[in-house]
Amino acid sequence: MAKLTRAAERSGHTLQALQDMIEHHVEGLFAQISDAFNALDRQRGGDGARLDYTSVRPEGARPWRWQVTPRWKRSPRGAFVHYRENANGAQVKVHAIQLVLAAVLADAETRGRVLILDELGNSLGEVNRKDMLAALRDVARRQHLTILGTCQDSVLVDAADVCDELLWFVHASSSDAYNQPTRTWGHDSDGKRVELTADWITAGRSHA
Template sequence: MGQASTALTAHKEKMVTAQLSLEAADKVRKERLRESSALEKDRAETACSQWLQLWGASAVEAAELLGMGDVSAPVPRTNRLRRDVEDHLRIAYEHYGLPAGALAAAEDDLRLAGQLRARFADEDTSALPRTSFDDMASPLQIRLDGPAERDTVAAAQIAADRALREQALAGLTTGAENSARTLETLQDMIERHIDGLLAQINEAFDTLDRQRGGDGACLEYTSVRPDGARPWRWEVTPRWKRSARGDYVHYRENANGAQVKVYAIQLVLAALLADAEPRGRVLILDELGNSLGEVNRKDMLGALRTVARRQHLTILGTCQDSVLVDAADVCDELLWFTHASSSDAYNQPTRAWGYDSDTQRVELTADWITAGRSHA
Protein backbone atom coordinates (compact mmCIF):
# COMPACT_ATOMS: atom_id res chain seq x y z
CA MET A 1 0.00 0.00 0.00
CA GLY A 2 2.85 2.40 0.81
CA GLN A 3 4.46 1.95 -2.62
CA ALA A 4 1.13 2.51 -4.38
CA SER A 5 0.58 5.73 -2.42
CA THR A 6 4.06 6.98 -3.32
CA ALA A 7 3.53 6.21 -7.01
CA LEU A 8 0.17 8.03 -7.00
CA THR A 9 1.72 11.12 -5.48
CA ALA A 10 4.53 11.15 -8.07
CA HIS A 11 1.99 10.76 -10.87
CA LYS A 12 -0.01 13.74 -9.62
CA GLU A 13 3.13 15.87 -9.51
CA LYS A 14 3.97 14.93 -13.10
CA MET A 15 0.43 15.84 -14.13
CA VAL A 16 0.77 19.28 -12.54
CA THR A 17 4.15 19.85 -14.25
CA ALA A 18 2.77 18.77 -17.61
CA GLN A 19 -0.24 21.06 -17.19
CA LEU A 20 2.01 24.04 -16.46
CA SER A 21 4.20 23.25 -19.49
CA LEU A 22 1.09 22.97 -21.67
CA GLU A 23 -0.19 26.34 -20.50
CA ALA A 24 3.19 27.98 -21.15
CA ALA A 25 3.40 26.47 -24.64
CA ASP A 26 -0.16 27.61 -25.41
CA LYS A 27 0.75 31.12 -24.29
CA VAL A 28 3.79 31.15 -26.58
CA ARG A 29 1.65 29.82 -29.46
CA LYS A 30 -0.87 32.60 -29.04
CA GLU A 31 1.94 35.20 -28.93
CA ARG A 32 3.43 33.79 -32.15
CA LEU A 33 -0.03 33.89 -33.77
CA ARG A 34 -0.40 37.56 -32.84
CA GLU A 35 3.07 38.33 -34.23
CA SER A 36 2.29 36.41 -37.43
CA SER A 37 -0.98 38.32 -37.84
CA ALA A 38 0.87 41.61 -37.36
CA LEU A 39 3.48 40.62 -39.93
CA GLU A 40 0.80 39.55 -42.40
CA LYS A 41 -0.90 42.91 -41.90
CA ASP A 42 2.41 44.74 -42.44
CA ARG A 43 3.06 42.63 -45.54
CA ALA A 44 -0.35 43.52 -46.93
CA GLU A 45 0.18 47.21 -46.18
CA THR A 46 3.65 47.10 -47.72
CA ALA A 47 2.25 45.66 -50.94
CA CYS A 48 5.02 43.13 -51.37
CA SER A 49 3.51 41.53 -54.44
CA GLN A 50 3.27 44.90 -56.19
CA TRP A 51 6.84 45.74 -55.23
CA LEU A 52 8.01 42.38 -56.54
CA GLN A 53 6.17 43.01 -59.77
CA LEU A 54 7.92 46.37 -60.11
CA TRP A 55 11.20 44.73 -59.25
CA GLY A 56 10.78 42.13 -61.98
CA ALA A 57 13.03 39.54 -60.35
CA SER A 58 12.92 37.08 -57.47
CA ALA A 59 12.65 38.04 -53.83
CA VAL A 60 15.98 36.30 -53.19
CA GLU A 61 17.76 38.64 -55.60
CA ALA A 62 16.10 41.61 -53.96
CA ALA A 63 17.24 40.45 -50.54
CA GLU A 64 20.80 39.96 -51.80
CA LEU A 65 20.81 43.42 -53.41
CA LEU A 66 19.60 45.00 -50.18
CA GLY A 67 22.18 43.12 -48.15
CA MET A 68 19.55 41.26 -46.14
CA GLY A 69 21.52 38.03 -46.11
CA ASP A 70 22.75 39.15 -42.72
CA VAL A 71 19.83 38.72 -40.35
CA SER A 72 21.40 41.18 -37.91
CA ALA A 73 21.35 43.98 -40.50
CA PRO A 74 18.45 46.45 -40.28
CA VAL A 75 15.76 46.19 -42.97
CA PRO A 76 15.91 49.28 -45.22
CA ARG A 77 12.71 51.32 -45.43
CA THR A 78 11.00 52.12 -48.73
CA ASN A 79 11.38 55.88 -48.34
CA ARG A 80 15.15 55.56 -47.95
CA LEU A 81 15.36 53.22 -50.93
CA ARG A 82 13.44 55.64 -53.07
CA ARG A 83 15.69 58.51 -52.07
CA ASP A 84 18.70 56.36 -52.98
CA VAL A 85 17.17 55.65 -56.39
CA GLU A 86 16.56 59.33 -56.99
CA ASP A 87 20.10 60.30 -55.94
CA HIS A 88 21.82 57.63 -58.03
CA LEU A 89 19.76 58.49 -61.09
CA ARG A 90 20.56 62.18 -60.68
CA ILE A 91 24.27 61.40 -60.34
CA ALA A 92 24.16 59.18 -63.44
CA TYR A 93 22.68 62.03 -65.54
CA GLU A 94 25.22 64.47 -64.13
CA HIS A 95 28.07 62.15 -65.10
CA TYR A 96 26.59 62.05 -68.59
CA GLY A 97 26.84 65.84 -68.66
CA LEU A 98 23.28 66.83 -67.84
CA PRO A 99 22.93 68.52 -64.46
CA ALA A 100 19.46 69.59 -63.37
CA GLY A 101 19.89 73.17 -64.60
CA ALA A 102 20.86 72.11 -68.13
CA LEU A 103 17.76 70.10 -69.01
CA ALA A 104 16.03 73.06 -70.65
CA ALA A 105 18.49 72.92 -73.56
CA ALA A 106 18.54 69.12 -73.76
CA GLU A 107 16.73 66.88 -76.24
CA ASP A 108 13.05 66.08 -75.83
CA ASP A 109 13.43 62.65 -74.30
CA LEU A 110 15.98 63.92 -71.83
CA ARG A 111 13.75 66.80 -70.82
CA LEU A 112 10.88 64.34 -70.35
CA ALA A 113 13.13 62.14 -68.22
CA GLY A 114 13.97 65.19 -66.12
CA GLN A 115 10.29 65.96 -65.61
CA LEU A 116 9.63 62.36 -64.60
CA ARG A 117 12.49 62.52 -62.10
CA ALA A 118 11.02 65.67 -60.57
CA ARG A 119 7.58 64.00 -60.37
CA PHE A 120 9.15 60.92 -58.81
CA ALA A 121 10.81 63.11 -56.17
CA ASP A 122 7.46 64.70 -55.22
CA GLU A 123 5.61 61.41 -54.76
CA ASP A 124 4.76 59.89 -51.39
CA THR A 125 7.79 57.81 -50.46
CA SER A 126 5.76 55.38 -48.39
CA ALA A 127 3.50 54.35 -51.30
CA LEU A 128 4.12 52.50 -54.54
CA PRO A 129 5.79 54.76 -57.13
CA ARG A 130 3.51 55.98 -59.91
CA THR A 131 6.46 56.92 -62.08
CA SER A 132 8.34 54.07 -63.71
CA PHE A 133 12.05 53.86 -63.17
CA ASP A 134 12.48 52.52 -66.71
CA ASP A 135 10.81 55.65 -68.11
CA MET A 136 13.23 57.86 -66.16
CA ALA A 137 16.34 55.86 -67.04
CA SER A 138 15.59 54.73 -70.61
CA PRO A 139 16.90 57.90 -72.40
CA LEU A 140 20.21 57.55 -70.63
CA GLN A 141 20.26 53.77 -71.15
CA ILE A 142 19.67 54.23 -74.91
CA ARG A 143 22.60 56.62 -75.16
CA LEU A 144 24.82 54.30 -73.19
CA ASP A 145 23.87 51.25 -75.24
CA GLY A 146 24.88 53.03 -78.46
CA PRO A 147 28.63 53.06 -77.87
CA ALA A 148 28.51 49.93 -75.71
CA GLU A 149 30.27 47.78 -78.30
CA ARG A 150 32.95 50.39 -78.81
CA ASP A 151 33.30 50.70 -75.05
CA THR A 152 33.70 46.93 -74.80
CA VAL A 153 36.50 47.00 -77.37
CA ALA A 154 38.12 49.96 -75.60
CA ALA A 155 37.80 48.20 -72.24
CA ALA A 156 39.47 45.11 -73.69
CA GLN A 157 42.27 47.27 -75.11
CA ILE A 158 42.66 49.04 -71.78
CA ALA A 159 42.81 45.71 -69.98
CA ALA A 160 45.47 44.49 -72.43
CA ASP A 161 47.48 47.70 -72.01
CA ARG A 162 47.20 47.41 -68.26
CA ALA A 163 48.43 43.83 -68.40
CA LEU A 164 51.42 44.91 -70.49
CA ARG A 165 52.17 47.79 -68.14
CA GLU A 166 51.85 45.53 -65.12
CA GLN A 167 54.22 43.06 -66.77
CA ALA A 168 56.67 45.84 -67.61
CA LEU A 169 56.30 47.28 -64.12
CA ALA A 170 56.92 43.87 -62.59
CA GLY A 171 60.08 43.54 -64.69
CA LEU A 172 61.24 47.02 -63.72
CA THR A 173 60.44 46.32 -60.08
CA THR A 174 62.45 43.12 -60.20
CA GLY A 175 65.31 44.96 -61.90
CA ALA A 176 65.15 47.75 -59.34
CA GLU A 177 65.19 45.25 -56.49
CA ASN A 178 68.17 43.44 -58.04
CA SER A 179 69.94 46.76 -58.58
CA ALA A 180 69.21 47.75 -54.99
CA ARG A 181 70.71 44.49 -53.76
CA THR A 182 73.72 44.97 -56.04
CA LEU A 183 74.12 48.54 -54.83
CA GLU A 184 73.95 47.43 -51.23
CA THR A 185 76.58 44.77 -51.91
CA LEU A 186 78.86 47.31 -53.59
CA GLN A 187 78.32 49.78 -50.76
CA ASP A 188 79.19 47.06 -48.25
CA MET A 189 82.40 46.34 -50.17
CA ILE A 190 83.29 50.04 -50.42
CA GLU A 191 82.51 50.59 -46.77
CA ARG A 192 84.64 47.64 -45.67
CA HIS A 193 87.49 48.80 -47.92
CA ILE A 194 87.48 52.39 -46.69
CA ASP A 195 86.97 51.33 -43.10
CA GLY A 196 90.00 49.08 -43.53
CA LEU A 197 92.06 51.99 -44.90
CA LEU A 198 90.97 54.23 -42.04
CA ALA A 199 91.88 51.48 -39.59
CA GLN A 200 95.38 51.31 -41.12
CA ILE A 201 95.70 55.10 -40.97
CA ASN A 202 94.53 55.00 -37.36
CA GLU A 203 97.21 52.43 -36.50
CA ALA A 204 99.95 54.36 -38.34
CA PHE A 205 98.80 57.62 -36.70
CA ASP A 206 99.17 56.08 -33.25
CA THR A 207 102.52 54.48 -34.11
CA LEU A 208 104.02 57.74 -35.41
CA ASP A 209 102.93 59.60 -32.32
CA ARG A 210 104.40 57.04 -29.94
CA GLN A 211 107.65 56.84 -31.95
CA ARG A 212 108.25 60.55 -31.44
CA GLY A 213 107.56 60.20 -27.68
CA GLY A 214 103.85 61.00 -27.64
CA ASP A 215 101.19 59.23 -25.61
CA GLY A 216 99.13 57.97 -28.53
CA ALA A 217 96.65 59.21 -31.14
CA CYS A 218 93.62 57.74 -32.87
CA LEU A 219 90.94 58.34 -35.46
CA GLU A 220 87.24 58.01 -34.75
CA TYR A 221 85.36 57.41 -37.98
CA THR A 222 81.76 56.73 -38.94
CA SER A 223 80.30 55.90 -42.33
CA VAL A 224 77.23 58.00 -43.26
CA ARG A 225 75.85 55.88 -46.06
CA PRO A 226 73.71 57.85 -48.53
CA ASP A 227 70.08 57.10 -49.30
CA GLY A 228 69.95 57.10 -53.07
CA ALA A 229 72.20 59.06 -55.43
CA ARG A 230 73.75 61.36 -52.85
CA PRO A 231 77.30 62.05 -51.66
CA TRP A 232 78.73 59.51 -49.28
CA ARG A 233 80.49 60.94 -46.23
CA TRP A 234 82.83 59.49 -43.67
CA GLU A 235 82.95 61.51 -40.49
CA VAL A 236 86.54 61.29 -39.25
CA THR A 237 87.71 62.90 -36.00
CA PRO A 238 91.43 62.92 -35.02
CA ARG A 239 92.11 62.64 -31.29
CA TRP A 240 95.28 62.39 -29.24
CA LYS A 241 96.45 62.08 -25.66
CA ARG A 242 98.15 64.83 -23.72
CA SER A 243 99.21 62.44 -20.97
CA ALA A 244 99.69 58.70 -20.62
CA ARG A 245 96.69 58.32 -18.32
CA GLY A 246 94.50 60.94 -19.91
CA ASP A 247 91.65 60.45 -22.34
CA TYR A 248 91.87 61.11 -26.06
CA VAL A 249 91.33 64.82 -26.74
CA HIS A 250 89.29 66.19 -29.65
CA TYR A 251 91.46 67.94 -32.22
CA ARG A 252 89.39 71.13 -31.92
CA GLU A 253 90.10 71.58 -28.25
CA ASN A 254 92.42 74.47 -27.40
CA ALA A 255 96.06 73.59 -27.93
CA ASN A 256 99.22 75.41 -28.97
CA GLY A 257 99.83 75.83 -32.68
CA ALA A 258 102.93 73.69 -32.72
CA GLN A 259 101.08 70.70 -31.26
CA VAL A 260 98.24 70.99 -33.78
CA LYS A 261 100.70 71.23 -36.68
CA VAL A 262 102.68 68.21 -35.45
CA TYR A 263 99.55 66.07 -35.40
CA ALA A 264 98.42 67.43 -38.77
CA ILE A 265 101.71 66.34 -40.34
CA GLN A 266 101.56 63.00 -38.54
CA LEU A 267 98.07 62.39 -39.90
CA VAL A 268 99.22 63.11 -43.46
CA LEU A 269 102.15 60.76 -43.02
CA ALA A 270 99.90 58.10 -41.52
CA ALA A 271 97.74 58.24 -44.66
CA LEU A 272 100.86 57.76 -46.79
CA LEU A 273 102.04 54.84 -44.68
CA ALA A 274 98.64 53.16 -45.00
CA ASP A 275 98.65 53.51 -48.80
CA ALA A 276 99.49 50.27 -50.59
CA GLU A 277 100.60 52.01 -53.83
CA PRO A 278 102.41 55.26 -52.91
CA ARG A 279 105.37 54.86 -55.29
CA GLY A 280 105.84 57.85 -57.59
CA ARG A 281 103.47 60.16 -55.76
CA VAL A 282 104.31 63.70 -54.68
CA LEU A 283 103.35 65.31 -51.35
CA ILE A 284 103.57 69.12 -51.11
CA LEU A 285 103.69 70.77 -47.68
CA ASP A 286 103.50 74.55 -47.40
CA GLU A 287 105.29 76.51 -44.67
CA LEU A 288 107.11 73.40 -43.51
CA GLY A 289 108.55 73.73 -40.02
CA ASN A 290 106.84 77.03 -39.18
CA SER A 291 105.33 77.32 -35.69
CA LEU A 292 107.40 74.34 -34.55
CA GLY A 293 110.06 74.36 -31.90
CA GLU A 294 113.51 73.00 -32.61
CA VAL A 295 112.77 69.53 -31.23
CA ASN A 296 109.39 69.17 -32.92
CA ARG A 297 110.79 70.52 -36.18
CA LYS A 298 113.62 67.99 -36.25
CA ASP A 299 111.23 65.19 -35.31
CA MET A 300 108.83 66.08 -38.12
CA LEU A 301 111.59 66.49 -40.71
CA GLY A 302 113.03 63.14 -39.69
CA ALA A 303 109.61 61.51 -39.97
CA LEU A 304 109.15 63.01 -43.42
CA ARG A 305 112.48 61.58 -44.57
CA THR A 306 111.66 58.15 -43.17
CA VAL A 307 108.24 58.02 -44.84
CA ALA A 308 109.57 59.33 -48.18
CA ARG A 309 112.27 56.65 -48.35
CA ARG A 310 110.07 53.87 -47.04
CA GLN A 311 107.18 54.60 -49.38
CA HIS A 312 109.31 55.67 -52.37
CA LEU A 313 107.63 59.02 -52.88
CA THR A 314 108.69 62.66 -53.22
CA ILE A 315 107.90 65.23 -50.53
CA LEU A 316 108.25 68.90 -51.43
CA GLY A 317 108.15 71.39 -48.58
CA THR A 318 108.35 75.16 -48.69
CA CYS A 319 110.00 76.75 -45.67
CA GLN A 320 111.62 79.93 -44.40
CA ASP A 321 115.39 80.45 -44.36
CA SER A 322 115.45 79.69 -40.64
CA VAL A 323 114.35 76.12 -41.33
CA LEU A 324 116.91 75.42 -44.07
CA VAL A 325 119.62 74.36 -41.65
CA ASP A 326 117.47 71.65 -40.11
CA ALA A 327 116.04 70.70 -43.53
CA ALA A 328 119.53 70.25 -44.95
CA ASP A 329 120.14 67.43 -42.48
CA VAL A 330 117.30 65.29 -43.83
CA CYS A 331 116.55 66.44 -47.38
CA ASP A 332 118.16 65.02 -50.50
CA GLU A 333 117.96 68.37 -52.30
CA LEU A 334 117.51 72.04 -51.39
CA LEU A 335 116.34 74.81 -53.73
CA TRP A 336 117.10 78.29 -52.38
CA PHE A 337 115.05 81.15 -53.82
CA THR A 338 116.37 84.62 -52.98
CA HIS A 339 114.14 87.67 -53.36
CA ALA A 340 115.93 90.50 -55.22
CA SER A 341 113.79 93.54 -54.41
CA SER A 342 110.17 94.65 -54.26
CA SER A 343 110.57 96.34 -57.66
CA ASP A 344 112.04 93.30 -59.38
CA ALA A 345 109.63 90.74 -60.87
CA TYR A 346 112.22 87.95 -60.68
CA ASN A 347 114.11 86.33 -57.84
CA GLN A 348 117.87 86.03 -57.85
CA PRO A 349 119.23 82.91 -59.52
CA THR A 350 117.99 79.78 -57.78
CA ARG A 351 120.65 77.83 -55.94
CA ALA A 352 120.33 74.09 -55.47
CA TRP A 353 122.10 71.76 -53.07
CA GLY A 354 122.03 68.01 -53.11
CA TYR A 355 124.14 65.05 -52.04
CA ASP A 356 126.68 63.14 -54.07
CA SER A 357 127.58 59.51 -53.53
CA ASP A 358 129.89 60.53 -50.66
CA THR A 359 127.04 62.46 -48.99
CA GLN A 360 128.93 65.72 -49.46
CA ARG A 361 126.86 68.76 -50.36
CA VAL A 362 127.58 70.38 -53.72
CA GLU A 363 126.03 73.37 -55.37
CA LEU A 364 124.07 72.27 -58.45
CA THR A 365 123.31 75.61 -60.04
CA ALA A 366 122.88 75.00 -63.77
CA ASP A 367 123.52 77.47 -66.54
CA TRP A 368 119.96 77.31 -67.80
CA ILE A 369 118.66 78.53 -64.44
CA THR A 370 120.49 81.82 -64.72
CA ALA A 371 120.32 82.27 -68.48
CA GLY A 372 118.73 85.54 -69.48
CA ARG A 373 118.56 87.00 -65.98
CA SER A 374 120.19 90.31 -65.16
CA HIS A 375 121.31 89.08 -61.75
CA ALA A 376 123.53 86.32 -63.13
Protein backbone atom coordinates in the same frame (compact mmCIF):
# COMPACT_ATOMS: atom_id res chain seq x y z
CA MET B 1 53.19 45.03 -60.79
CA ALA B 2 54.44 41.95 -58.92
CA LYS B 3 57.22 41.48 -61.47
CA LEU B 4 58.33 45.10 -61.10
CA THR B 5 58.23 44.78 -57.32
CA ARG B 6 60.50 41.71 -57.41
CA ALA B 7 62.93 43.49 -59.77
CA ALA B 8 63.02 46.52 -57.46
CA GLU B 9 63.71 44.26 -54.47
CA ARG B 10 66.56 42.55 -56.31
CA SER B 11 68.02 45.91 -57.26
CA GLY B 12 67.72 47.02 -53.64
CA HIS B 13 69.62 43.94 -52.44
CA THR B 14 72.29 44.48 -55.09
CA LEU B 15 72.69 48.11 -54.04
CA GLN B 16 72.94 47.07 -50.39
CA ALA B 17 75.65 44.51 -51.19
CA LEU B 18 77.58 47.04 -53.29
CA GLN B 19 77.42 49.66 -50.55
CA ASP B 20 78.56 47.11 -47.97
CA MET B 21 81.56 46.28 -50.12
CA ILE B 22 82.50 49.94 -50.69
CA GLU B 23 82.03 50.77 -47.02
CA HIS B 24 84.18 47.85 -45.91
CA HIS B 25 86.96 48.83 -48.33
CA VAL B 26 87.00 52.55 -47.42
CA GLU B 27 86.85 51.92 -43.69
CA GLY B 28 89.68 49.43 -44.06
CA LEU B 29 91.78 52.23 -45.54
CA PHE B 30 90.86 54.53 -42.65
CA ALA B 31 91.88 51.80 -40.22
CA GLN B 32 95.30 51.52 -41.88
CA ILE B 33 95.75 55.31 -41.70
CA SER B 34 94.69 55.28 -38.05
CA ASP B 35 97.24 52.58 -37.21
CA ALA B 36 100.01 54.47 -39.01
CA PHE B 37 98.94 57.71 -37.30
CA ASN B 38 99.25 56.03 -33.91
CA ALA B 39 102.61 54.44 -34.74
CA LEU B 40 104.10 57.75 -35.91
CA ASP B 41 102.93 59.53 -32.78
CA ARG B 42 104.40 56.91 -30.46
CA GLN B 43 107.68 56.83 -32.38
CA ARG B 44 107.94 60.57 -31.76
CA GLY B 45 107.40 60.02 -28.03
CA GLY B 46 103.70 60.87 -27.99
CA ASP B 47 101.00 59.01 -26.12
CA GLY B 48 99.04 57.77 -29.12
CA ALA B 49 96.68 59.03 -31.82
CA ARG B 50 93.82 57.62 -33.85
CA LEU B 51 91.09 58.36 -36.38
CA ASP B 52 87.41 58.00 -35.54
CA TYR B 53 85.29 57.49 -38.64
CA THR B 54 81.62 56.96 -39.40
CA SER B 55 79.94 56.19 -42.70
CA VAL B 56 76.90 58.28 -43.67
CA ARG B 57 75.29 56.40 -46.52
CA PRO B 58 73.36 58.39 -49.12
CA GLU B 59 69.63 58.17 -49.54
CA GLY B 60 69.01 58.23 -53.23
CA ALA B 61 71.31 60.01 -55.66
CA ARG B 62 73.24 62.03 -53.09
CA PRO B 63 76.92 62.23 -52.08
CA TRP B 64 78.26 59.55 -49.76
CA ARG B 65 80.10 61.04 -46.80
CA TRP B 66 82.44 59.75 -44.13
CA GLN B 67 82.79 61.72 -40.92
CA VAL B 68 86.46 61.45 -39.90
CA THR B 69 87.88 62.93 -36.70
CA PRO B 70 91.57 62.88 -35.73
CA ARG B 71 92.21 62.49 -31.99
CA TRP B 72 95.31 62.17 -29.84
CA LYS B 73 96.33 61.81 -26.23
CA ARG B 74 98.00 64.52 -24.19
CA SER B 75 99.05 62.16 -21.40
CA PRO B 76 99.60 58.38 -21.08
CA ARG B 77 96.39 57.85 -19.09
CA GLY B 78 94.35 60.61 -20.65
CA ALA B 79 91.48 60.24 -23.10
CA PHE B 80 91.80 60.78 -26.83
CA VAL B 81 91.19 64.49 -27.40
CA HIS B 82 89.29 65.93 -30.38
CA TYR B 83 91.60 67.80 -32.74
CA ARG B 84 89.55 71.00 -32.29
CA GLU B 85 90.19 71.11 -28.55
CA ASN B 86 92.36 74.03 -27.48
CA ALA B 87 96.03 73.20 -27.93
CA ASN B 88 99.25 75.01 -28.76
CA GLY B 89 99.97 75.60 -32.42
CA ALA B 90 103.02 73.34 -32.48
CA GLN B 91 101.02 70.34 -31.24
CA VAL B 92 98.37 70.82 -33.90
CA LYS B 93 101.00 71.27 -36.64
CA VAL B 94 102.88 68.14 -35.55
CA HIS B 95 99.75 65.99 -35.70
CA ALA B 96 98.69 67.52 -39.02
CA ILE B 97 102.01 66.46 -40.56
CA GLN B 98 101.79 63.04 -38.92
CA LEU B 99 98.31 62.54 -40.36
CA VAL B 100 99.52 63.36 -43.88
CA LEU B 101 102.42 60.94 -43.48
CA ALA B 102 100.06 58.28 -42.10
CA ALA B 103 97.97 58.51 -45.26
CA VAL B 104 101.14 58.11 -47.34
CA LEU B 105 102.25 55.08 -45.31
CA ALA B 106 98.85 53.45 -45.74
CA ASP B 107 99.11 53.75 -49.54
CA ALA B 108 100.82 50.84 -51.28
CA GLU B 109 101.29 52.71 -54.59
CA THR B 110 103.45 55.74 -53.72
CA ARG B 111 106.59 54.99 -55.73
CA GLY B 112 107.44 57.95 -57.95
CA ARG B 113 104.80 60.27 -56.49
CA VAL B 114 105.41 63.79 -55.19
CA LEU B 115 104.09 65.23 -51.91
CA ILE B 116 104.19 69.03 -51.52
CA LEU B 117 104.02 70.61 -48.05
CA ASP B 118 103.69 74.37 -47.69
CA GLU B 119 105.17 76.39 -44.81
CA LEU B 120 107.08 73.37 -43.54
CA GLY B 121 108.55 73.83 -40.08
CA ASN B 122 106.64 76.99 -39.21
CA SER B 123 105.05 77.13 -35.74
CA LEU B 124 107.28 74.29 -34.55
CA GLY B 125 109.90 74.43 -31.84
CA GLU B 126 113.42 73.19 -32.46
CA VAL B 127 112.81 69.66 -31.15
CA ASN B 128 109.48 69.18 -32.96
CA ARG B 129 110.91 70.62 -36.15
CA LYS B 130 113.81 68.18 -36.19
CA ASP B 131 111.51 65.26 -35.35
CA MET B 132 109.13 66.12 -38.18
CA LEU B 133 111.91 66.62 -40.72
CA ALA B 134 113.41 63.26 -39.78
CA ALA B 135 109.98 61.63 -40.11
CA LEU B 136 109.53 63.15 -43.56
CA ARG B 137 112.93 61.81 -44.62
CA ASP B 138 112.17 58.31 -43.34
CA VAL B 139 108.75 58.14 -45.00
CA ALA B 140 110.12 59.45 -48.31
CA ARG B 141 112.79 56.75 -48.38
CA ARG B 142 110.47 53.99 -47.21
CA GLN B 143 107.68 54.81 -49.68
CA HIS B 144 110.01 55.82 -52.56
CA LEU B 145 108.45 59.22 -53.13
CA THR B 146 109.69 62.80 -53.33
CA ILE B 147 108.64 65.29 -50.67
CA LEU B 148 108.96 68.99 -51.51
CA GLY B 149 108.64 71.35 -48.55
CA THR B 150 108.61 75.13 -48.75
CA CYS B 151 110.08 76.77 -45.66
CA GLN B 152 111.53 79.97 -44.29
CA ASP B 153 115.28 80.57 -44.18
CA SER B 154 115.29 79.81 -40.45
CA VAL B 155 114.36 76.18 -41.20
CA LEU B 156 117.08 75.60 -43.79
CA VAL B 157 119.77 74.70 -41.27
CA ASP B 158 117.70 71.85 -39.83
CA ALA B 159 116.42 70.82 -43.27
CA ALA B 160 119.97 70.51 -44.58
CA ASP B 161 120.64 67.72 -42.07
CA VAL B 162 117.92 65.44 -43.46
CA CYS B 163 117.10 66.36 -47.06
CA ASP B 164 118.95 65.41 -50.22
CA GLU B 165 118.71 68.77 -51.95
CA LEU B 166 118.06 72.43 -51.08
CA LEU B 167 116.75 75.08 -53.46
CA TRP B 168 117.27 78.56 -52.05
CA PHE B 169 115.11 81.31 -53.58
CA VAL B 170 116.18 84.84 -52.61
CA HIS B 171 113.69 87.66 -53.05
CA ALA B 172 115.48 90.63 -54.62
CA SER B 173 113.14 93.49 -53.71
CA SER B 174 109.48 94.44 -53.62
CA SER B 175 109.88 96.24 -56.96
CA ASP B 176 111.57 93.27 -58.68
CA ALA B 177 109.22 90.71 -60.19
CA TYR B 178 111.90 88.02 -60.25
CA ASN B 179 113.91 86.35 -57.52
CA GLN B 180 117.67 86.29 -57.57
CA PRO B 181 119.22 83.25 -59.33
CA THR B 182 118.27 80.05 -57.53
CA ARG B 183 121.05 78.46 -55.51
CA THR B 184 121.07 74.67 -55.23
CA TRP B 185 122.78 72.43 -52.71
CA GLY B 186 122.97 68.67 -52.87
CA HIS B 187 125.00 65.90 -51.27
CA ASP B 188 127.95 64.10 -52.79
CA SER B 189 128.86 60.47 -52.11
CA ASP B 190 130.71 61.49 -48.92
CA GLY B 191 127.70 63.39 -47.57
CA LYS B 192 129.38 66.78 -47.96
CA ARG B 193 127.25 69.67 -49.13
CA VAL B 194 128.39 71.18 -52.38
CA GLU B 195 126.93 74.01 -54.41
CA LEU B 196 125.89 72.70 -57.78
CA THR B 197 126.38 74.55 -61.04
CA ALA B 198 123.05 73.41 -62.39
CA ASP B 199 122.88 74.85 -65.90
CA TRP B 200 119.44 73.37 -66.37
CA ILE B 201 118.03 75.82 -63.81
CA THR B 202 118.71 78.79 -66.06
CA ALA B 203 118.61 77.03 -69.43
CA GLY B 204 115.06 78.12 -70.20
CA ARG B 205 115.44 81.78 -69.27
CA SER B 206 116.78 82.74 -72.67
CA HIS B 207 113.50 81.53 -74.21
CA ALA B 208 111.27 83.57 -71.87
